Amino acid sequence: MIIRIIDGITEFTGKLCAWTLFAVGFFITFEVLMRYVFNAPTIWVDEISRVLQVWVVYLGAAYVLKHREMVTIDVLLSNPNSVWRRLAETLAIIVLFIFAGTACYFGFQLWLKATMAGHTTDTYLAPPKMITHAPVWVGSALLMLQGAAQLYRVWAEPLPSDDVMGGAH
Template sequence: MSEALVTVPPDELDELERSSRVVRWLVGAERALSSLALVATFSLVLLQVVSRYVFHSPLTWTEELARFSLVWLAFLGAGFVMARRQHIAVDILAKALGKVGERIVNGIAIVVVLIVSGVLAVAGAQFAVLASAIKAPATQLPMSVVYGAAAVGFALIFIHGVLNSGFDMAQARKRSTVAAGPEGVSE
């Protein structure tokens, strides 16, 4: 589609991140926390295997914490992926419709993503509050710790969707202003 929708490799800053320290910090925090959740999940599973098969005395809490860590990894990663525009998409229909059709389909898609992620962020937060009295069986952590991951993840998807859309619209306006020339007449 447009140059604004071109994705960059995960280890490079995209145009929005280069232009905003706040966005750069948010994406960096998501990346760091996702990495931490990945390392925690791996370490907990490894600890579970060692305690079960080497010491023949499995720890009851490692499997539960590994699961919780994996949930956080998935939702934090979803926010990071949305920031980088790396979500999986089937674009056969959009590409077949030409440039204008592709813009319309992509516009509808982002509106749907914003509505769904906004609704699920609010619902996830409400559910996390309701689940705060429920304790996990092995760790006795409040289940709101786990269910809060969905609220955070969908909120990040919503925030990045809004930021990316606003940035894309600003870039499109900038391109159309430049194309119109100094007197506002298209060349």
Template sequence: MRAISAFMNGVTKVNEWVGRILAYLVIPIFVFILIEVFLRYLFNAPTVWTNELTQMLFGLYAVLSGGYILAHRGHVNVDIFHATLPRRVQATVDIFTSVLFFIFVMAFGWFGYEMAKESIATWETSYSAWNPPIWPIKLAIPIGAGLLLLQGIVKLIQDIAIALGVKCPNADETGEAGDTL
């Protein structure tokens, strides 16, 4: 049980760390958009790089933050009925629906890996006027899928413990990652 708890804590800590680092990407995204707006509308001198760079940074933000969001139960749910159920029943439903989650994440990881492998092999660039390398962004896709998969395993373990009525040291009564991290 100690090894499982250590695994759960380790995965959640990694996703917590990644999520907190990624949160700071909002600042340069905001700054680059402001630069573009000022240059374009005040000086009539648009840039060729700000739009593409903000899209790339947001792409990193989106694909790498999935594990952090899952650890905090922040993904969108249809909670009309689910939220009204007792916590143990919610956990049981989540166990059965986790099959769909794992199919999605495995496909996301597989296709992301194939895309990243091909992109790295050719040192792919965007082919725009600015032409930055985009293989690092594509490499982030399978990494993000891996982080999400690991956090999904942690959530599944938490749900199994809650459904069985076993105290799970890594989750509070809502199932969210607890203060043991």
């Protein structure tokens, strides 16, 4: 039950990231049109696009992990159901927990400090830094949750074959 909830959140955020990148492409196209056709550049497209892209990177990591699209090299461990492959996958997820946990902890501290102090960016729009700092800890927390779901799958379900040469995924 909890695995399905985590997977559902991850699926939702992954699709949200895809639509966000579509919006960023639209914003940039709009900016090019405004700047070079109408000679009236905007002041918001650059900063909004950058902030959205940061959100996409951090939220999208859990989606990529769920769909097993992270970089993997399985020359030695090509049998997906061997105990060695399961141990290697477990070790990879533990390393993920260390890095994502560190990013989540320190990212939250930075976000909390900026939020409590009311810091804003040093740009013309000056959005609150809580918006730019939040994706680090939110995305890292989601990545750890999805990592826990994947760790469960490593030992409770047969691992999918990663036959990259066998066709499209």
